[in-house]
Amino acid sequence: MTRQILVTGATGKTGAHATSTLLDQGHHVRALVHRADGRAERLVRAGAEVVVADLLDLDAVSAAAEGMDAAYLTYPIAPGLLEATATLVQAAEENGVGAIVNMSQISARRDAVSNAARQHWLAERVLDHFSGTVTHIRPTFFAEWLISFWDAPTGELRLPFADARHAPIAAEDQGRVIAAILADPGPHAGKIYPLYGPVELDHHQIAAAMTRTLGRRITYVPIELDEFRSALEQRGFDSHFVQHLVNVAVDYRNGIFAGTNDIVRDLTGVEPLTVEAFIDRNRRYFDGSESWGNR
Numbered sequence: 001m002t003r004q005i006l007v008t009g010a011t012g013k014t015g016a017h018a019t020s021t022l023l024d025q026g027h028h029v030r031a032l033v034h035r036a037d038g039r040a041e042r043l044v045r046a047g048a049e050v051v052v053a054d055l056l057d058l059d060a061v062s063a064a065a066e067g068m069d070a071a072y073l074t075y076p077i078a079p080g081l082l083e084a085t086a087t088l089v090q091a092a093e094e095n096g097v098g099a100i101v102n103m104s105q106i107s108a109r110r111d112a113v114s115n116a117a118r119q120h121w122l123a124e125r126v127l128d129h130f131s132g133t134v135t136h137i138r139p140t141f142f143a144e145w146l147i148s149f150w151d152a153p154t155g156e157l158r159l160p161f162a163d164a165r166h167a168p169i170a171a172e173d174q175g176r177v178i179a180a181i182l183a184d185p186g187p188h189a190g191k192i193y194p195l196y197g198p199v200e201l202d203h204h205q206i207a208a209a210m211t212r213t214l215g216r217r218i219t220y221v222p223i224e225l226d227e228f229r230s231a232l233e234q235r236g237f238d239s240h241f242v243q244h245l246v247n248v249a250v251d252y253r254n255g256i257f258a259g260t261n262d263i264v265r266d267l268t269g270v271e272p273l274t275v276e277a278f279i280d281r282n283r284r285y286f287d288g289s290e291s292w293g294n295r
Ligand SMILES: NC(=O)c1ccc[n+]([C@@H]2O[C@H](COP(=O)([O-])OP(=O)(O)OC[C@H]3O[C@@H](n4cnc5c(N)ncnc54)[C@H](OP(=O)(O)O)[C@@H]3O)[C@@H](O)[C@H]2O)c1
Pocket: 008, 009, 010, 011, 012, 013, 014, 015, 032, 033, 034, 035, 053, 054, 055, 056, 074, 075, 076, 077, 103, 104, 105, 106, 120, 138, 139, 140, 141, 142, 145, 171, 295
């Protein structure tokens, strides 16, 4: 059955993959984009109906929700998550949207020190009052981190993660999970799904996997939190983002991001990508033939 699906953050990492999966499955996707740019044009070419709206603008989001069966909510690590969440919930209520899939994160906790992680936990609790069905997804660190935090000239991964571990999960796999829930939300009502890639690794092992796949030596250089904070500030990230990343680095050292499970395979029928497979599929960003930017 063709469903009418609203995808927010549709030009972002998980939103773009959720959109393409849903379109491939024959659903109608209304892709809510923040800006009309080349990424939005690609969504139009793929068959999505694109609307430009700010998730903080209730009139615009309510108009975008009209006639939709279900919605995917994602918002960047930026001030405004709670307002965006309340706005989408209200817009969904006004338009009889039956289901919401909410992007949260593994570190979402009532007592999280990261402001963004604590706000994710609160956003989940706001969404729990929605009259339709709600499913929260709580991914560990995305595999896309390896593109953002790899220094191409030196081949170094300078990160403050000590010897702790996680199983990197690709946005592509999350897109399939999100699409599966949006297409048939009932069985997932009220669920919180921690999402992981298939193999838990420390960053020495991640660097070894990158070395094998890229055919050049990649080294993990463990750094302290102060150096990490300075490097993020030098890259121009804002204080909200820096506060989040420094504090989730502490969570990471404490094992909050560790673990793996079968949820991706069980919900999608597809094994999640290993680090090697992820790098292979995204080689253009590692060999410099396409720019990743500050994503
Ligand atoms: N990265 C990780 O390792 C990780 C791990 C666990 C959870 N998460 C969660 O993932 C979420 C981000 O998802 P993502 O990585 O798929 O997204 P993303 O790639 O960060 O993209 C965010 C999207 O939201 C759009 N956007 C920004 N401000 C907006 C606004 N005011 N109104 C409407 N749209 C707006 C952006 O458009 P523009 O680019 O045009 O502004 C972009 O399309 C965060 O909540 C984060 O906590 C991330």
